[in-house]
Amino acid sequence: MANPTTLIIGANSEIAKALALQTVHDNNKALIVITRDPSFYQQPSFTDSKVITLADYQEHSIIEAIDTIKAGAETLITNVFICHGLLHNQRVMPEKRLQAFNVDSFNEVINANTITPMLWLKNLVPYLSGKQACKIIIFSARVGSISDNKIGGWYSYRASKAATNMLLKSAAIELARSAKNIKLISFHPGTTDSPLSKPFQKNVPEGKLFTREFVASQLFKIVEESQLDGQVSFLDWQGKEIPW
Numbered sequence: 001m002a003n004p005t006t007l008i009i010g011a012n013s014e015i016a017k018a019l020a021l022q023t024v025h026d027n028n029k030a031l032i033v034i035t036r037d038p039s040f041y042q043q044p045s046f047t048d049s050k051v052i053t054l055a056d057y058q059e060h061s062i063i064e065a066i067d068t069i070k071a072g073a074e075t076l077i078t079n080v081f082i083c084h085g086l087l088h089n090q091r092v093m094p095e096k097r098l099q100a101f102n103v104d105s106f107n108e109v110i111n112a113n114t115i116t117p118m119l120w121l122k123n124l125v126p127y128l129s130g131k132q133a134c135k136i137i138i139f140s141a142r143v144g145s146i147s148d149n150k151i152g153g154w155y156s157y158r159a160s161k162a163a164t165n166m167l168l169k170s171a172a173i174e175l176a177r178s179a180k181n182i183k184l185i186s187f188h189p190g191t192t193d194s195p196l197s198k199p200f201q202k203n204v205p206e207g208k209l210f211t212r213e214f215v216a217s218q219l220f221k222i223v224e225e226s227q228l229d230g231q232v233s234f235l236d237w238q239g240k241e242i243p244w
């Protein structure tokens, strides 16, 4: 019988790193990580983990990474965390005003936050569908909630997360018919200390800037308690439903 294995994709994310450490130290599960930058995974904690490095997130690179998993020892993947997220980089800053909307930035954000997670989902589902329960967690954000948008701004990031949510809704309907062993969770971690949130941390109320370790342990509890109900759940770090 193969070992229950956790797969973490976009594993160089700060939250992903805490998920990875807790997987090997606390959860006693085998671990596979996929990232463009594997340096964090050179430490002894991950000696027994499989580290897959890819150059980019083009679909052919994604297929190649999944083929590497398939070619290895028999693996029973029970949890998948898809952690990609782009809010800012040298070329992209979240828009404060409509006039800051820019085609290239929008394409880059949509590509990282929406297209890349969907390509993983598309190519993983045929491999993961079967008898064994498998939970797939896609990192979203509360700002992707259309009904919760009270202050505007952040056009591209909001839209990319809302689009991801819609795609996950459609996928859940299809999987409820064709892959009943798969549960989808669209997850909002709360504001977490990471490179992504760094420039926006100064207005975060006291006690509301979470550590990556706190968010990871919350998420593991949520995943453990989630049921194979044929739905996608849009949940925050407390396990509370977020309105779509």
Ligand SMILES: NC(=O)c1ccc[n+]([C@@H]2O[C@H](COP(=O)([O-])OP(=O)(O)OC[C@H]3O[C@@H](n4cnc5c(N)ncnc54)[C@H](OP(=O)(O)O)[C@@H]3O)[C@@H](O)[C@H]2O)c1
Residues within 6 Å of the ligand: 009, 010, 011, 012, 013, 014, 015, 016, 034, 035, 036, 037, 057, 083, 084, 085, 086, 108, 111, 112, 113, 116, 139, 140, 141, 142, 188, 189, 190, 191, 192, 193, 194, 195, 196, 197
């Ligand atoms: N931190 C927060 O306050 C916060 C709040 C709400 C939602 N979130 C969401 O939580 C998730 C994890 O966030 P984090 O704070 O841990 O992020 P982070 O530390 O900044 O890590 C960013 C992640 O995104 C990937 N990435 C960056 N640029 C990319 C691109 N152009 N194409 C594809 N992937 C790209 C990286 O992949 P590699 O591993 O290959 O480098 C890495 O996995 C994201 O979806 C984020 O939107 C975070």
